[in-house]
């Protein structure tokens with residue numbers, strides 16, 4: 227990492243658990259000042275507990291409250307971040323949820339919850355920081371999509387639609403900011419060993435794993451490593467791209 231990157235500030239949304247947590251660790255190790263989000267005051271204690279765990283490993287992470295599905299909450303969280311850190315160089319839109327159920331049983335609420343949290347969030351959070359990145363003439367944005375946004379998944383019309391939407395968002399914004407020193411890319415993880423995937427019934431999960439040519443679930447660190455590569459200053463010529471990390475589950 228160059229001297230300039232040492233003071234860079236990175237926000238990973240939804241970094242307390244799962245892949246986001248591995249990304250936070252990876253970026254802290256790479257020298258970034260890393261900040262992550264917790265959704266509501268009720269979740270503050272759990273977030274602080276995780277912060278303490280990292281501190282025991284000698285790693286420092288900042289916490290801000292931000293409900294990514296809510297534009298006003300994003301604005302106040304972003305103001306908080308800028309007040310404390312002064313700038314944002316790297317944004318990883320990672321926060322996401324599942325509400326898996328077949329379409330014929332899906333409620334409007336299950337549809338909206340996933341669209342608001344997984345897709346509106348990408349607009350909400352990016353919107354708060356884009357002007358700052360444009361003013362400083364530098365930024366790295368990585369949007370976390372999914373293999374299921376590429377191929378669709380039984381029981382996930384909400385999730386697949388939101389994750390597919392991220393691809394369009396990335397490609398459009400990448401063009402708008404390409405000459406301003408800002409890159410925008412998508413990372414599409416496959417099935418990774420996190421709470422989200424472990425919540426899939428075991429029998430269903432085993433059938434899914436059987437469809438992965440590498441023969442296993444991915445590790446969060448295997449996704450985090452690619453994010454670290456993409457947010458480096460040296461990755462300036464990579465924009466509007468989608469990186470599939472799925473053990474060969476979907477190739478196109």
Ligand code: CAA
Pocket residue numbers: 324326327328371372373374379380381382385415416417418422423426427430434
């Ligand atoms: N393709 C075709 N048919 C399928 C199927 C598939 N992939 N999966 C199930 N079916 C069939 C079943 O065989 C069954 O058929 P019969 O009625 O003829 O027996 C029927 O559909 C109903 O299946 P289920 O019993 O599974 O239905 P359910 O209502 O109990 O559960 C479900 C539905 C909740 C969607 C469940 O199938 C499920 O959890 N699936 C996994 C969804 C998934 O992959 N989620 C990923 C979460 S992790 C994540 O999202 C991270 C990421 O980015 C990868």
